[in-house]
Amino acid sequence: MAVAKYAWSGRERLGLLRVRDDVIVLHAMRWPDEIRSPEELLPPPVELSDEEIDGALALMDTMTREDLEGEEFHLHRGPRPDHRSGAGAPRAAEASGAGGEAGADRRPDGR
Numbered sequence: 001m002a003v004a005k006y007a008w009s010g011r012e013r014l015g016l017l018r019v020r021d022d023v024i025v026l027h028a029m030r031w032p033d034e035i036r037s038p039e040e041l042l043p044p045p046v047e048l049s050d051e052e053i054d055g056a057l058a059l060m061d062t063m064t065r066e067d068l069e070g071e072e073f074h075l076h077r078g079p080r081p082d083h084r085s086g087a088g089a090p091r092a093a094e095a096s097g098a099g100g101e102a103g104a105d106r107r108p109d110g111r
Contacts, residue, residue: 001016001018002016002018003015003016003017004016004017004026006026008028013028013029014029014031015028015029016029
């Protein structure tokens with residue numbers, strides 16, 4: 001572990017360097033004037049009438065569904081099918097596994 005001084009956005013800052021797995025991680029430390037009070041983030045207190053609370057509960061009851069069945073509503077463990085998993089990776093793996101060329105699905109202009 002080490003304390004480091006670095007420049008970011010035109011300001012000199014302090015950080016903590018440490019090794020985690022195979023990388024060096026920089027944790028930014030804050031000066032006292034950069035720390036906000038959590039009380040600033042709290043919404044102001046409001047008064048709610050019994051009718052407003054009853055209306056909110058009725059709305060939640062009308063929007064609640066108990067008939068959520070089927071494959072699309074089950075929790076699946078494993079990699080998520082989104083941009084972080086690399087949407088093009090399965091096609092490239094299939095092409096290279098089938099003896100094809102990994103970049104074969106590229107456009108004529110090379111992209």
